[in-house]
Amino acid sequence: xxxxxxxxxxxxxxxxxxxxxxxxxxxxxxxxxxxxxxxxxxxxxxxxxxxxxxxxxxxxxxxxxxxxxxxxxxxxxxxxxxxxxxxxxxxxxxxxxxxxxxxxxxxxxxxxxxxxxxxxxxxxx
Numbered sequence: 619x620x621x622x623x624x625x626x627x628x629x630x631x632x633x634x635x636x637x638x639x640x641x642x643x644x645x646x647x648x649x650x651x652x653x654x655x656x657x658x659x660x661x662x663x664x665x666x667x668x669x670x671x672x673x674x675x676x677x678x679x680x681x682x683x684x685x686x687x688x689x690x691x692x693x694x695x696x697x698x699x700x701x702x703x704x705x706x707x708x709x710x711x712x713x714x715x716x717x718x719x720x721x722x723x724x725x726x727x728x729x730x731x732x733x734x735x736x737x738x739x740x741x742x743x
Contacts, residue, residue, distance in 0.1 A: 620644035620732045622714050627737030630704055634741070638699040640734055648692035651717045653677075655727060656710035656739075666709030666712070667699060668723030677723040681707075693729045704741045711736040 625639040640655065653668035667688035668677040670691035676688055687700040698716055 620694060620716075622716060622732055622734035624712065624714055624737040627712060627739045629707045629740045629742065631739070632705055632743050633742055634704050635700070636704065636739060638701070638712055638714075638737060638739075640696075640697045640699075642695045642716060642732075645656050645716065645718065645732065647695040649718075649721065651720045652690065652697045652721050653715050653723065653725075653727075654688060654697070654712060655715060655730075656712045657693075658706075658710040659711075663713075663727055665725040667729065668725065669697065670723050671721040675723055677725065681726075701739070702708060704739075705741045706741045710738075712739050713737075740743045 621643045623641050649671055654666040655663050656666050657663040666682050669688045673690045685703045690697045713736040714734045716732045718731045
Protein backbone atom coordinates (compact mmCIF):
# COMPACT_ATOMS: atom_id res chain seq x y z
CA UNK A 619 0.00 0.00 0.00
CA UNK A 620 1.41 3.35 -1.05
CA UNK A 621 1.40 6.08 1.55
CA UNK A 622 2.62 9.65 1.54
CA UNK A 623 2.54 11.24 4.97
CA UNK A 624 3.14 14.95 5.45
CA UNK A 625 4.27 16.59 8.66
CA UNK A 626 5.61 19.91 9.86
CA UNK A 627 2.66 22.20 9.35
CA UNK A 628 1.41 24.58 11.99
CA UNK A 629 0.51 28.10 13.00
CA UNK A 630 3.24 30.70 12.57
CA UNK A 631 3.58 34.44 12.25
CA UNK A 632 4.41 36.32 9.08
CA UNK A 633 8.13 36.19 8.43
CA UNK A 634 8.63 32.87 10.18
CA UNK A 635 9.84 29.63 8.65
CA UNK A 636 8.52 26.09 8.48
CA UNK A 637 9.92 22.86 7.11
CA UNK A 638 7.45 20.37 5.75
CA UNK A 639 8.33 16.71 5.33
CA UNK A 640 6.70 14.04 3.19
CA UNK A 641 7.60 10.45 3.99
CA UNK A 642 6.78 7.85 1.35
CA UNK A 643 6.27 4.13 1.75
CA UNK A 644 5.08 1.31 -0.48
CA UNK A 645 6.83 2.57 -3.62
CA UNK A 646 10.36 3.07 -4.92
CA UNK A 647 10.13 6.75 -4.27
CA UNK A 648 13.63 7.57 -5.47
CA UNK A 649 12.64 6.75 -9.07
CA UNK A 650 9.94 9.38 -9.39
CA UNK A 651 9.25 13.07 -9.53
CA UNK A 652 7.58 14.58 -6.49
CA UNK A 653 5.81 17.81 -5.80
CA UNK A 654 4.30 20.00 -3.13
CA UNK A 655 0.89 21.49 -3.81
CA UNK A 656 -1.33 23.73 -1.73
CA UNK A 657 -4.99 24.59 -1.59
CA UNK A 658 -6.46 27.53 0.25
CA UNK A 659 -10.18 27.77 1.09
CA UNK A 660 -12.19 28.70 -1.97
CA UNK A 661 -9.20 28.40 -4.28
CA UNK A 662 -7.94 25.79 -6.68
CA UNK A 663 -5.06 23.53 -5.83
CA UNK A 664 -1.77 24.91 -7.11
CA UNK A 665 1.76 23.68 -7.43
CA UNK A 666 4.26 25.15 -5.01
CA UNK A 667 7.39 23.26 -6.03
CA UNK A 668 8.43 20.03 -7.70
CA UNK A 669 11.62 18.00 -7.84
CA UNK A 670 13.09 15.37 -10.12
CA UNK A 671 13.85 11.82 -9.04
CA UNK A 672 17.49 12.67 -8.40
CA UNK A 673 16.91 16.06 -6.84
CA UNK A 674 18.98 17.78 -9.52
CA UNK A 675 16.06 19.50 -11.20
CA UNK A 676 13.48 21.65 -9.49
CA UNK A 677 10.47 23.71 -10.51
CA UNK A 678 8.90 26.51 -8.49
CA UNK A 679 5.76 28.55 -8.70
CA UNK A 680 6.47 32.26 -8.97
CA UNK A 681 5.02 32.74 -5.49
CA UNK A 682 7.59 30.33 -4.06
CA UNK A 683 10.73 31.46 -5.87
CA UNK A 684 13.33 32.90 -3.54
CA UNK A 685 11.46 31.88 -0.37
CA UNK A 686 10.83 28.13 -0.61
CA UNK A 687 13.25 25.29 -1.28
CA UNK A 688 12.28 21.76 -2.22
CA UNK A 689 14.71 18.92 -1.59
CA UNK A 690 14.70 15.19 -1.12
CA UNK A 691 16.59 12.48 0.69
CA UNK A 692 16.06 9.30 -1.30
CA UNK A 693 17.77 7.20 1.34
CA UNK A 694 14.96 8.23 3.67
CA UNK A 695 12.20 8.23 1.02
CA UNK A 696 11.41 11.78 2.05
CA UNK A 697 10.79 15.07 0.30
CA UNK A 698 11.07 18.38 2.11
CA UNK A 699 9.76 21.88 1.61
CA UNK A 700 11.65 24.60 3.44
CA UNK A 701 9.48 27.69 3.62
CA UNK A 702 11.01 30.99 4.69
CA UNK A 703 9.61 34.49 4.97
CA UNK A 704 6.10 33.14 5.21
CA UNK A 705 3.20 35.42 4.34
CA UNK A 706 -0.48 35.24 5.30
CA UNK A 707 -1.28 34.39 1.69
CA UNK A 708 0.75 31.17 2.11
CA UNK A 709 -1.99 29.86 4.40
CA UNK A 710 -3.30 26.62 2.91
CA UNK A 711 -3.33 22.85 3.18
CA UNK A 712 -0.05 21.60 1.76
CA UNK A 713 0.05 18.18 0.15
CA UNK A 714 2.84 16.18 -1.39
CA UNK A 715 2.46 14.01 -4.45
CA UNK A 716 4.47 11.49 -6.48
CA UNK A 717 4.31 10.92 -10.23
CA UNK A 718 5.25 7.30 -10.98
CA UNK A 719 5.20 7.94 -14.75
CA UNK A 720 7.68 10.78 -14.72
CA UNK A 721 11.13 11.51 -13.37
CA UNK A 722 11.20 15.23 -14.09
CA UNK A 723 9.36 17.93 -12.15
CA UNK A 724 6.20 19.48 -13.55
CA UNK A 725 3.13 21.43 -12.49
CA UNK A 726 0.34 19.25 -13.90
CA UNK A 727 -1.46 17.96 -10.82
CA UNK A 728 -3.56 15.54 -12.89
CA UNK A 729 -0.44 13.55 -13.72
CA UNK A 730 0.62 12.95 -10.14
CA UNK A 731 -0.32 9.45 -9.08
CA UNK A 732 -0.20 9.36 -5.31
CA UNK A 733 -1.11 12.03 -2.79
CA UNK A 734 -0.72 12.59 0.90
CA UNK A 735 -3.51 13.71 3.16
CA UNK A 736 -2.11 17.19 3.61
CA UNK A 737 -0.87 19.35 6.45
CA UNK A 738 -2.28 22.72 7.44
CA UNK A 739 -0.07 25.79 7.32
CA UNK A 740 -1.52 28.95 8.82
CA UNK A 741 0.38 32.22 8.73
CA UNK A 742 -0.91 35.05 10.87
CA UNK A 743 -0.20 38.70 10.15
